[in-house]
Amino acid sequence: MAKRDYYEVLGLSKGASDAEIKKAYRRLARKLHPDVNPGDKAAQKRFQEVQEAYDVLKDDDKRRAYDRFGHAGPTGGFDPRTAGGAGFPPGGFPAGFGRGGGTPFEGIHFESGDLGDLFGNLFGGRRSSGPEPGEDVRGQIEVPFRDAALGGTATLALRREKPCPTCGGSGRTGKTVCATCRGEGVVAESERVRIKIPEGTEDGGTIRVPGKGAAGARGGSVGDLYVTVRVIAHPYFERHGNDIQGIVPITVKEAYAGAEIGVPTIHGVVTAKIPPGTQSRQRFRLRGKGVKDPRTGTTGDHIYVARVMIPKTQSPAGLDAATLLDSLYETDVRAELPRGL
Numbered sequence: 001m002a003k004r005d006y007y008e009v010l011g012l013s014k015g016a017s018d019a020e021i022k023k024a025y026r027r028l029a030r031k032l033h034p035d036v037n038p039g040d041k042a043a044q045k046r047f048q049e050v051q052e053a054y055d056v057l058k059d060d061d062k063r064r065a066y067d068r069f070g071h072a073g074p075t076g077g078f079d080p081r082t083a084g085g086a087g088f089p090p091g092g093f094p095a096g097f098g099r100g101g102g103t104p105f106e107g108i109h110f111e112s113g114d115l116g117d118l119f120g121n122l123f124g125g126r127r128s129s130g131p132e133p134g135e136d137v138r139g140q141i142e143v144p145f146r147d148a149a150l151g152g153t154a155t156l157a158l159r160r161e162k163p164c165p166t167c168g169g170s171g172r173t174g175k176t177v178c179a180t181c182r183g184e185g186v187v188a189e190s191e192r193v194r195i196k197i198p199e200g201t202e203d204g205g206t207i208r209v210p211g212k213g214a215a216g217a218r219g220g221s222v223g224d225l226y227v228t229v230r231v232i233a234h235p236y237f238e239r240h241g242n243d244i245q246g247i248v249p250i251t252v253k254e255a256y257a258g259a260e261i262g263v264p265t266i267h268g269v270v271t272a273k274i275p276p277g278t279q280s281r282q283r284f285r286l287r288g289k290g291v292k293d294p295r296t297g298t299t300g301d302h303i304y305v306a307r308v309m310i311p312k313t314q315s316p317a318g319l320d321a322a323t324l325l326d327s328l329y330e331t332d333v334r335a336e337l338p339r340g341l
């Protein structure tokens with residue numbers, strides 16, 4: 001029988017990522033493992049086929065060689081089922097196996113513990129039927145500016161694997177493969193997960209929700225959910241770390257003579273000073289009126305930026321007032337400009 005393409009064996013296409021390869025392998029190995037299918041020769045054969053495919057594709061060097069030469073390449077003709085006798089030796093091949101020059105296995109480097117690791121990862125160590133923890137799941141939510149700054153809640157709709165209700169996660173009902181989950185032990189279900197948004201959450205930050213990942217196999221623990229937060233920009237407030245910044249328009253008189261004005265902050269309007277002689281774009285700080293840092297517990301500041309508004313209505317009185325102001329500059333306002341590059 002002609003050897004099947006390794007990607008085909010794992011149900012993947014040629015450009016599959018390392019994560020996809022690993023995932024496909026885990027899924028198939030779980031389903032086809034001899035402990036789950038005692039006495040099933042076809043499953044056993046398929047299990048070994050999957051194993052061999054994974055062993056080549058998970059290794060960058062072997063995969064490259066396979067992509068280039070296929071089964072006819074340096075790995076061609078090598079059959080781990082016969083090379084190792086009946087099945088794989090427990091604990092993997094001895095160190096240095098296949099490394100000697102001139103062996104028919106040149107280019108293939110099984111290392112001691114390689115296969116042991118593989119089984120260890122998959123089946124929880126010594127016993128191949130032991131519990132296996134569920135995988136972590138990742139998601140993303142958009143959070144309003146206010147909730148990210150002050151805290152709130154959000155809901156995320158996601159599909160996640162849960163233990164199969166029919167077989168209780170074993171994948172079998174009596175002597176047959178469970179029809180509900182087709183032997184996987186888990187079923188995918190839609191769920192709305194409520195997520196607490198801590199005060200001071202930043203754009204791009206991650207929130208961990210324990211126990212909302214994929215179900216474990218055979219009684220293994222449930223994975224976690226990791227949610228990446230995208231904070232929706234606010235039309236007025238800008239956030240810089242734990243500081244919040246906003247522009248406050250002021251009149252010519254307020255800028256010239258100074259004033260007390262109401263400055264909007266995320267905690268409400270705060271009365272703040274505009275000192276005499278304030279310029280446009282001048283920045284002032286209100287301590288502790290920013291965002292509370294979830295790690296340190298310290299609170300950032302509110303920064304308000306002055307913008308001097310000039311009346312647009314033209315009038316002789318306005319011109320007189322402006323002319324009078326013009327006479328009050330001590331130096332040329334453009335004295336410090338460069339003359340060129």
Ligand SMILES: [Zn+2]
Nearest residue numbers: 164167178181
């Ligand atoms: Zn089931």
